[in-house]
């Protein structure tokens with residue numbers, strides 16, 4: 001759609017020119033600051049610059065002077081660039097573990113600064129002690145207010161049904177509100193903080209299911225299709241941290257993930273809960289290696305697309321043959337390693353090592369070939385540590401596509417190939433990959449082929465394939481569903497007989513959650529809020545818990561569904577239309593799990609509802 005927008009100052013958001021101008025504009029400031037203040041960490045984002053200065057209260061710390069000098073530099077830069085710095089929009093916050101942070105105030109060329117107790121940066125409120133209590137409160141408030149305004153808009157203006165509304169709420173709104181959760185996730189370890197968020201989520205579930213606030217959480221959340229708060233928050237923490245780690249370097253991720261700080265511990269636990277290990281997270285980095293620094297003429301690493309008949313092999317080298325195999329039974333890789341001197345003499349009877357690997361059955365042949373090549377580099381790495389290091393390595397393989405990828409390994413998006421790249425990047429021993437004609441009876445290739453077949457028949461060492469960020473995310477979602485589902489089954493013995501009958505598995509509850517608006521009375525029944533006299537009596541809305549038709553019987557759900565004679569005709573009518581095909585007597589379980597699913601039950605309840613309200 002063509003659109004016009006007139007612009008007088010600056011550049012529009014998203015324009016190609018904007019980041020370029022921003023860089024040239026801000027670079028001088030950032031350069032000067034980082035040169036003169038090596039102790040400072042600078043973070044520049046849109047029109048914000050965050051300057052972090054470490055300080056100590058024990059030593060004679062030059063903090064005060066440093067702040068003053070930084071203000072002077074910024075002031076000079078702003079005058080030179082006609083950029084106005086507003087002292088009102090600049091903040092000075094001291095992050096300090098103790099309850100009483102040192103009090104600093106100063107008059108600088110930028111204006112007068114008094115120390116503040118918190119800083120809102122990128123929508124997250126960092127309090128001076130990093131307890132994040134107010135961040136959590138405002139997050140909970142946001143969830144609530146967004147919930148109400150969206151609910152209103154969804155119902156009145158957009159005519160979105162309740163079921164679809166909660167799907168949108170969980171899928172789009174919650175992640176948005178929780179986007180900074182990795183920063184403050186550890187604050188959730190304290191009960192009051194967790195309660196604040198979990199109450200807001202409970203409210204969401206209550207609104208979605210249109211049940212009363214007294215519905216027990218164990219049934220309320222599944223009925224809304226919402227995972228219990230602890231699981232939901234853990235999932236969000238894990239999902240978000242995967243995104244962050246995939247954008248950091250491997251070493252930065254390693255540092256972050258192994259540090260003992262409370263946020264790192266929390267993130268680690270959230271990932272662990274879903275069986276995602278440190279190695280998996282570091283594995284995704286192979287996708288995002290830094291720009292290649294290997295010069296194109298790097299003497300340590302070469303790829304040859306033709307067969308050289310071992311002409312470049314020297315006696316002190318090691319020679320590998322690798323291959324991949326895929327059969328209907330499985331996928332495998334093989335590597336054979338020989339001394340260069342043996343290969344030069346055509347002697348294949350004295351291998352250094354022969355190895356077979358079994359890959360997941362679904363792995364493509366390319367993966368199998370690439371894994372073979374990767375394993376050759378891993379064996380090479382173990383040989384480098386020998387007392388007399390080898391003069392060079394050669395890997396011979398018959399797959400041109402893999403060779404092409406290895407040639408550009410450092411640019412590769414493929415985890416296995418870029419893993420090879422990171423090895424080659426670091427090796428100090430010459431490493432050459434060569435093509436070898438496949439299935440031409442060349443002995444090294446034949447041996448590698450046999451080893452790969454051994455692997456594809458399931459007899460090799462298991463080699464799980466490194467995950468990409470997206471595959472880890474989908475594993476995480478699967479794991480969430482599993483944990484949630486087994487929690488449901490484990491706690492089922494505590495549930496009411498009706499819940500047990502209706503929802504033997506979590507999937508049954510979730511399928512009702514999907515059709516919540518269609519079966520609203522079943523939902524009320526499950527939440528224990530169907531207006532039987534015993535329920536109404538419990539909330540002081542009825543003078544008696546007894547049935548209005550059968551004075552000696554308590555009017556509860558069991559009585560209403562199965563026994564009360566005043567609904568006999570209704571039962572016969574409805575059951576008559578849904579008799580089991582084999583002529584066996586009909587039970588409630590038939591009604592619920594049979595052909596009519598929850599439809600019959602809902603119809604029954606509608607009639608009862610009408611009867612109750614006609615009195």
Ligand SMILES: [Zn+2]
Nearest residue numbers: 547549550564
């Ligand atoms: Zn009755």
